[in-house]
Amino acid sequence: MIRLRTMFKGQKVVVVCSVVLAALFLIMAIAPWLAPHDPVKVNLLHKLEGPSKEYWLGTDHLGRDNLSRLLYGARISLGFATLIFLSSLGIGVVIGSVAGYVGGWVDSVLMRFCEGIMAFPNLVLVLGIVGIFGPGLMQVLLALMMVQWVYYARMCRNMVVSLKERNFIAAARISG
Template identity: 55%
Template sequence: MSISKNSGVEVAGYPATAESAGHARTVSRGGSAAVLERLLQDRLALLGLVIILVVVAVAIFAPYIAPNDPVKVDLQHRLAPPSAQYPLGTDHLGRCLLSRLIYGARVSLSTAVLALSAILLIGLPVGILAGYCGGWVDNLFMRLVDIMLAFPGLILALVIAGMLGPGLLNVMLALALVWWVGYARVVRGMVLSVKEKEFILAARACGTSECGIIIRHILPNIISPVIVLTTLDMGKLILAISGLSFLGLGAQPPTPEWGAMLNDGRPYMQVAPQLMIYPGLCIMTVVLAFNLLGDGLRDVLDSRITTGVKEV
């Protein structure tokens, strides 16, 4: 250990000066640009990103894009074929199928994003505290995680959603209560690895508080795998939400949601298969897009993850 001319402490070759902090921020910005450039060179990941952006834009501007009211019932035009008024036809209640698909994107994406946010709010702090604090804190959280992982995730989500009652909010709570354990375990493992690095020792020697170490050094070094995991899990969450809505536990009539639309069209599969085909294609396309983007991010960030932890 030595004292630098700027009154920063240097441990194992890691200077803790204002100049080095500024350099680290510059490197971080340059690294983000390099990640984006490599991602844009991956055609499949770029395709997934474009699809996601299009679906997000459709969801945001749904009131301006949808040709009709998605919940308006018109029994005189029930199961109508495609026409100028109804580009994809109507469902069994005469509602515009295209409008319901457009608004369904808003419902499905927003529900998945909110559920993922709740999962991160639980899983990240638990994983960081368990990995960084160790001892009885680690044992307490990890034994809870082990208990939760002993149950099949989807079955446990079904039980919780059934106890809470049908509704999108209850589905989000059920998925958050089940899904956070995977994030907690992954984050804990990464924190255990990062906290033993030499630049963490340098930060402690400089007098950085424990909270400062977590925010300035731990989080930036575990964020890349978490981003990949959340991107891949978005597709899984959309599938889970659609599945629970298909079973009647999610979106309730007349809310347009892709899984609920599949259930509504099930009795008419023989006479109007498009009632199930179109929502199924929407789910498949969006899930595939998130998987392609997640795989691309994993390939791009893999070198940053496997070649060592970056000092920030």
């Protein structure tokens, strides 16, 4: 705990954002126990009600509780965002490491491909990919993964190239 304090000393924004993100993931995990009503149960007698003691955020046009729907929706949204982040990170780290380590024409080809993807706005590229593959949640997820990995690849490639030129790597090569 003391090490965490020293690591984040003077970085209040990082601490606050980490606490908020942890709270969101906790809410996502315990949504079935927090939700006061079934999020998909239709109750036309209570449609379009305002906030009350029974329905804290009111109801929608089918009488479903907005708070319950919000809690369950957070599970899906944060789950897919985590999936996109982790898969993009994995792809980017592998491609960036290969490009930085091998170098030469492999590095040039991979980085020119990354620059080609980065030349277009992300939303336009995602919409184009979804237009090619057709509508659907999986197509959107794949399109977002295909667009986001380039940033991690470039960052990882630059780290590998800078590490490759350090003196301790040269000493290790010389010593065998």
